[in-house]
Amino acid sequence: MTEIDKISSEQLILEAAEQEFLTKGYDGARTISIAQKAGVTHAMLHYYYRTKRQLFECILAKTINTVKETMLAAMGDPNMPLVERLKDGIASHFDHMVANPLLPRFFLNEIISRPELYSLLYERVASFIREFFADLQSEADAAAERGEIEKIDIPMLIISIMSLNIFPFVAYHFIEPVMGTIIADREIFLEERKAENIELIMRRIIKH
Amino acid sequence: MTEIDKISSEQLILEAAEQEFLTKGYDGARTISIAQKAGVTHAMLHYYYRTKRQLFECILAKTINTVKETMLAAMGDPNMPLVERLKDGIASHFDHMVANPLLPRFFLNEIISRPELYSLLYERVASFIREFFADLQSEADAAAERGEIEKIDIPMLIISIMSLNIFPFVAYHFIEPVMGTIIADREIFLEERKAENIELIMRRIIKH
DNA sequence: ATAGTTATTAACAATTTTGTCAAACAATTT
DNA sequence: AAATTGTTTGACAAAATTGTTAATAACTAT
Structure with missing residues (x-):
């Protein structure tokens, strides 16, 4: 891994979540889809943001x-x-x-x-x-x-x-x-x- | 049961579905919630409309x-x-x-x-x-x-x-x-x- | 190097939601 | 009233989705 692509997973998830929530809304958004866009497992999403709800609130x-x-x-x-x-x-x-x-x-x-x-x-x-x-x-x-x-x-x-x-x-x-x-x-x-x-x-x- | 309140379950479900879908959207709508509003079990919903998707399309x-x-x-x-x-x-x-x-x-x-x-x-x-x-x-x-x-x-x-x-x-x-x-x-x-x-x-x- | 912390993963558990089914019930026809 | 058809129910199955955990890897500071 180079230094450059070391954007934190936390940030990647946030950006993926923004896109997902803004285009699909809360009900239509899928945590798995967010994780995939961010390129991490969906467990990471829960690790950083606990619940879908809390991520949404960010x-x-x-x-x-x-x-x-x-x-x-x-x-x-x-x-x-x-x-x-x-x-x-x-x-x-x-x-x-x-x-x-x-x-x-x-x-x-x-x-x-x-x-x-x-x-x-x-x-x-x-x-x-x-x-x-x-x-x-x-x-x-x-x-x-x-x-x-x-x-x-x-x-x-x-x-x-x-x-x-x-x-x-x-x-x-x-x-x-x-x-x-x-x-x-x-x-x-x-x-x-x-x-x-x-x-x-x-x-x-x-x-x- | 009187004659008057014999509005078909099929129709009741349709009306409840309309309200549910229009206010909550497809993703936010719940088949159980529709059935409850219509005053029937949710099995009825599937009996008449097969799937949530088909009901939505009506x-x-x-x-x-x-x-x-x-x-x-x-x-x-x-x-x-x-x-x-x-x-x-x-x-x-x-x-x-x-x-x-x-x-x-x-x-x-x-x-x-x-x-x-x-x-x-x-x-x-x-x-x-x-x-x-x-x-x-x-x-x-x-x-x-x-x-x-x-x-x-x-x-x-x-x-x-x-x-x-x-x-x-x-x-x-x-x-x-x-x-x-x-x-x-x-x-x-x-x-x-x-x-x-x-x-x-x-x-x-x-x-x- | 090692201890300690943080990050990551895979497998799993819990929950929610949709969909199915056989049996019971009601209405209608013969 | 027996047979047929359509309606309703509750219990259950399947699928999808969210959330958890324990084990492991990576990194950091001593």
Whole structure:
């Protein structure tokens, strides 16, 4: 064995588990399959992580952090003026999706549908989200007052942004064949999609 | 036993299975749990449906039909002028979501992620979808030519509509607590959401 | 080198889940 | 009412999956 390929089994298992859980979900994941991907016997998995459940929770902790970062990114830079800030937030959020395309489905299925897990996440993000919402709403109200934009309801707008930014990743395998040649190049499609989402939201809030 | 409660076990199992599969997915579903919900022994399940897989495929057939109907509804009434047709399509599609709120998640998870199932659906809807797309695109091009609307790319527009209409149902459990009092009444929220989605799409295509 | 620690393996145990079967039961037909 | 058919059950078998253990190997520090 050379020094280089001495990545710890513990780490190899973690990486294999991430792939397995993110693509198949908790119920669909198999500990044996994870061990095989990691190139170790499945006893190793239990040696390091005790149970499938505990291994899952290690992955969960990682994803919850990423989700938190993604949400923060979506709030945009508070120093920018509102319209620029929203553009920035949408683009950043979308970029996070591109970087973690498997996360949305995993998140929606594994976390949200399990009350005990969901409350775990909720406690960690709800308060700071409310703050940002209140902040955005007061800025939006002020801008509307000045006649710069339409009067908008921030929670509703955020749902629109999340819908537009997240759905293409949850449904990519569905979109791809139906849209056919439109998605000849994934990179190009994603760039177009990002621009389209920003365009949609801008047209929603700008006065005409 | 009265005559009235003599709903066949076969039917009871099917209904229980639908609930189980739609909420927990194939991997998460348990045949025993289905039997219990149906109020029969789990041997009955095998007597009528042979295997879990075959029972699942009965549910699948139902959902694929519903999905097909939903997609058709989303194409709107071809006799209406384009803008009205789109409004009609969005509203109808949204109403189908309200009527089958568990379908989107099930569909995205269980069908799309399994190539063999997906091709099954794809064969049954792809051709007629392409037709509608071509139809919509030529109408949109004509309307844009006349200066009535912006020049639009139909596949992209459809992705936007699907994103906006489907996501709230996939993510409802996430949206609910974060949005807090906004969703005090589900009925009202859904009506507002439907209107908002139409508004977003209209503003995207109408010239300003 | 040796003692002590950590890592690894193969075989095995426990549990869960799906699937089978023969016997009992109910309904229907002749 | 006897025969036929379809339904239901409980007990059991098979398979799949997770989890354990004892023996062994590899590494580390003295």
